[in-house]
Structures are given as C-alpha cells and as structure tokens.
Amino acid sequence: MTGIILHQYDSSPFSEKVRVCLGIKGLEWQACDQPVIMPKPDLTPLTGGYRRIPVLQIGADIYCDSALIVREIDRRFPQPSLFPTGNRGVANAFEIWGDKVLFQSAVLAIFGTLGDDVDPAFIKDREALSGQPFNVAAMKALAPFALTQIKAQAALLAEQLADGQAFLEGEKPGLADAAAYYNFWFIRTFCAGLVDRLPDVAGLDGWYDRVAAIGHGVRSNLQPADALTIAKAAMPDMVDCLPGEAQMLGTNVMLAAADYGRDPIIGTFAGSTPYSLSVLRDDPELGKIGVHVPRLGYSIAAV
Template structure:
C-alpha cells in the first residue's frame, strides 16, 4: 500500500479529527502542510477544485471529506474500530451532528473578538481580512451565527455531550468511536486555539476530563513530505481498482458521464471528472492533471451533490 499522505494545516479542527484517528489506529502517515485560505494550487491539482481541509492521499487516490476518510482508515485498520457494531448507526448520526451543528456553533463562538485576537495574534490586518473573506466565500455568502446565539447553543450542546459521557469514559462506552473524534475537534479549537474563551468548558467537567483522554491519544509520529513530492507520488502511481458494486443510480446519470460534484452547504468549489463509480456510500471521479497525472477523486454521497457537467 502507498503511504498515507494527509494534506492539512496545524490549526484545522477537521484535520485534528483525522490526526487523532491516525494516532488511535497507530497508522504511519506523512504530513503535507497546505495554506489556510485559497489559492491552494498544489491541493486542487489533486482534487480538481475541492479545497476543504483535510484531504487524504493514497498514491493516486484522493479522498475528500472526513466522513469518507474515516471509512477509508477503518478499512485499512479495522482494529481498534471507529464503528462498534452495537452503536454503529448512532455513532454515525452523532458524528454527523458534531461535524455540522456542533462545529458551526462552536466556531461562531470561537471567532468572537477575544478568540480572533488569539487566533491571529501578530498577524497583519490584511491577513485577517483575507481569512474572513475566504471563509465568507466558503459559506456561499451566508452569515455566521451571532456570538450570543452561538454561546447559548454551544453551552446547550456541551451539556448534551456531558450527559452522554455520564458514568463512562467515552460517548458510547469504554472505547472512543467516530462520535468521540467528531465531537472533540471543535472543542479542541476552543481549548487550544482560543483559550481566552475556554472557560465555557468549565461548567461541564465531564467534558473536560474526556477531552484530556482524547488529547492523550496523540497523532502518532508523522513523517514529512513536500507538496511537489506528493504530486509526484500521485503522478507515478496507478489509482486502485474500484471494488464491489460500483453503480447505484439515483440521478439517471450513467457511468462514464462527465459530471460535477460539490459540497451541498459549505466549501462549494466543484470538481469535474468522469464518473466511474457511484456506490451506496461514495462517488469516484477519474481526472487527469498535468502535475498529478491520472487520479481518482472520491467523495461521500452524504453532503455532496452530483450533476452532469455543462456541455
């Protein structure tokens, strides 16, 4: 198997989710740091347009969205599992809530003025403005939740997590699962990146104790690789053959069609390519790029739209 290459940056909450899972599963991996904001030319050479963080590369296969990355890592290293049989469905539902509703409230809370001052300490004003403009574009122009609303919502969500943790070490029992990693990463940002605002966690000591357990998992010991080296890995590799039942048609779009895939609500940059698989859970596009060569780009069905490309 080719090396696992994670394209990320250190302060990305969603990247922290995947870094901890790599540590939990004791998988060797290599790190490529990418810019926080667009343009990201080395990343989009691999993805064809998708720009959210992180992205997982295995040879000439590119995996977008952490929900799909979790499934890929589970296939590579089934033990310890992210999806215990007894709570598999509930764990996925909680993870989806955490990656959407919890994340939205937490980050709106974190980016009130005191948090912004810490996140961008020492940064020039134009850098802060560029970040704000970038994230506004990612939201498709939609406004961010007001700080007061975010504070009330975040407190409520923290109490709910505390209730789930009552009497046990992790959200669904004695071992962490995908729900723990998804719920942890927005709170990690509060604690590690905006400590001036971390007092919100004090009302839920069970959550703080659980966070310490999660942090202790660590990231393993990643190696380093440059973006040009990662592109060369893709160019010199052959994408893996798509396995199993490759076509479940929900759109009336045949395999081999030229299509566009995009996230449905945040980070809307599209990726175009040839549809070569539409399984129960994911889409796969074949693309060619001068620097990356022939690559397969994979997306989960949930959270993404599929359309025929314009003629």
C-alpha cells in the same frame, strides 16, 4: 508504510478530527501542509478543484471531506475500529451533530470573540468560500448566545458519560469521540479562556483529557511537491459501482459540495457505494487521478 498522506494545516478543526482517528488506530501518516487560504497550487491539481481541508491522498487516490476520509482509513486499516461497539448509527449521528450543530456554535463563538482581530485576508477568502459576507459585527452580537449553546451541548455529551464510561461509546474511543472532541479543541486552541475548562459539566474535562491523550499516531511531514510526485507515479485503485448507477460509468460528471466551497470536480464517473461517489480525472501533469467524495452533502450532475 501506510501510504497515508493528509493534506491539512495544524489549525484546521476538521483535520483534528481525522488526526484523532489516526491516533485511535496508532497509524503512521504523513502531513502535507497546505495554505489556509487560496490559492492552493499543490492541492487543486490533485483534487481537480476542491479546495477544502482536509484531503486524504493514498497514491493516486484522493478522498475529499473528513467524513469520507475517516471511513476510508477505517476500511483500509480496520483495527482498532472507529466504531468500537459496532453500533455505527451512534457514531454516524454523533458525527453529523459535531460537524454541523456544534461546529456552527463553535465558529460563532470563536470568530465573534476574536472579532476585529481576524485577518482581513482570511475574511476575504472565507467570503469567497461561503458566498456570504463574513459579518464580524453579527458574530460579535451572537457570540454570548453561541457560548450558552456550547455549554448546553456539553451537558448533553456529559449525560452520555454519566455512568463513568471513559469514552462516548464505552471503554474504547471511536469516531464519536473524535467528532465531538475537535470542536472543544478548536475553541480552546483559538480562544483560550473562552471555554477553557467546563467545571460545571461533570465528567467532560476528564473525557477531553483522555481523548487529547490519544494523540495523533505517528506523524511525519511531507513536502507538497513530493505528494505530487507520489500521485504521478501511482495509478488509482479500481472502485465498485452500485448496479443502479452502472450506466453512468465512463460518462462525464461534475461533483460538488452542496454547502460551501462548491468548486466543481469534473471527471468520468468511475464508481459509487452507498456512501461515496468517484470520478477519474486525467491531469496533464499527474496523469490518472481517482477523486472520491461522500454522497452525503455532495451533488452529482452530468456535464
């Protein structure tokens, strides 16, 4: 048993990135399905307020954000590596590009195409999440442009595959593949017909099929109530702390995503690495919970 619990929902693109990474490693894991919109009464007691998906739980440790989740999985289960050539910079850059640039175009193309078919409850929820209007008319107008951008991004990806290599970093799949792939998966899942295949972009369809064939490892399902029971019965792991931040240990801090879904996570500062920040929370029902966020894209403030 790996103890990996992924709080997710099947249609979530950032969860698909993690699921492919679990597939690359062939790991056993448990999917704990959470609602697509608020409220999420079985998730926020674990995170302390963070509502986004996916969230990784291992015992009483909670890892927020796919960027931290994939690195924590790679740390605990190093082989096969998500950085197959050891050139971490390449995968890091692919991931940031996939999560920001390509994802933004995918969102515009998908919701601009779905247009008036988008569920009003979903629109209301995502407006609260982003703090901005979910402007269907503007998305509709921008969808054709977004599609041209996706095709242009696909052509850049294809350049990387042009020498006939199977995956973006060579013969072995890694995080770079997962981070690029999930965007095309997102488009195909939600808008079949939009960019179903990309016959003009040599090599891309073959690469997509190879990544899809990796699968998701060995998945079983877990009920949310059981995930809470597991957290209650466990204690969080000890974490390291950067020497320059040791004076903050034990003080009350607030962590929050800086882009959207900024619900604060409040706890006592418990540690840090160059890539992550950790707090310890004392939940009235669950006891001690460690919550970890990436440093990149998250703020920390004293409370």
